[in-house]
Amino acid sequence: MVTTELVVLDMAGTTVADDGLVERAFTAAIAAAGVSEEDERYGGMFDYVRETMGQSKITVFRALLGDEDLAQRANAEFEGSYGRLVAAGECKPIPGAEETIRGLREKGVRVALTTGFAPTTQRALLDALGWHDLADLALAPGDGVRGRPYPDLILAVALKLKVADVRNIAVVGDTPTDVRTGLAAGAGIVAGVLTGASNRADLEAAGATHVLDSVSALPAVLEGATQS
Structure with missing residues (x-):
């Protein structure tokens, strides 16, 4: 027993x-690191985010960007964007x-x-x-x-x-x-x-x-x- x-x-x-909040926040975050939705790298990065759902977000950005400053910038934007969506009642x-x-x-x-x-x-x-x-x-x-x-x-x-x-x-x-x-x-x-x-x-x-x-x-x- x-x-x-x-x-x-x-x-x-x-x-x-x-309801897609993580993906929306990711798009804002990766843009803060210099990768727009039109960038040829965006699709592969987006796929990686989906594959690594559940992992610590800073770990994901470090793997994607390979640069600690960029990873920290993206992570800060992700947290800020997600927080704003939550504060707006979208959870x-x-x-x-x-x-x-x-x-x-x-x-x-x-x-x-x-x-x-x-x-x-x-x-x-x-x-x-x-x-x-x-x-x-x-x-x-x-x-x-x-x-x-x-x-x-x-x-x-x-x-x-x-x-x-x-x-x-x-x-x-x-x-x-x-x-x-x-x-x-x-x-x-x-x-x-x-x-x-x-x-x-x-x-x-x-x-x-x-x-x-x-x-x-x-x-x-x-x-x-x-x-x-």
């Missing part, structure tokens, strides 16, 4: 509807996400929200949704905690919330990067959801233990794991 102590949930695409929760989180916590399961965004952007999302007290903890890359695909965020949450065994962690995200990160952290359940950037085949290929229509289906999975 497996008892889930902690559920680590991604935000954009998993608990928060993306909303995935249907059932809030109820799922509240239900898990009522059953004694700790819940953390993690993201590939910078802490300021995560706070903007939490502000816009009124979610600051929804989960036990919200964490973003920074202060020595590397973003995805490294397992740091999950392991840092486990340490902060005093999880006894990483196998008692469930990780949920909408990208292969989320899945690979959960597996690298040793989580017992690593579920992909179909509400974001990836399809079932990609999530299964990354090694997801479950592929769910949405995060709302997670409680049933956890209940099944407890009874098995």
Whole structure:
């Protein structure tokens, strides 16, 4: 029998509807680094951003631009652009996400929200949704905690919330990067959801233990794991 102590949930695409906000912010960011939509490099860069959804954004810009100053400039513009979209009301929760989180916590399961965004952007999302007290903890890359695909965020949450065994962690995200990160952290359940950037085949290929229509289906999975 497996008892889930902690559920680590991604935000954009998993608990928060993306609706193209990341791609819009990327276009503004890459323009700040000197690459317009008409630039022959733009298409390949855009494809790479889609392939690396879920990863820390500064890591993505470093890989794309190969120059730290340009990467930092693009990352700052990305965070600013995304934050403005959020502040304008262009974000909303995935249907059932809030109820799922509240239900898990009522059953004694700790819940953390993690993201590939910078802490300021995560706070903007939490502000816009009124979610600051929804989960036990919200964490973003920074202060020595590397973003995805490294397992740091999950392991840092486990340490902060005093999880006894990483196998008692469930990780949920909408990208292969989320899945690979959960597996690298040793989580017992690593579920992909179909509400974001990836399809079932990609999530299964990354090694997801479950592929769910949405995060709302997670409680049933956890209940099944407890009874098995």
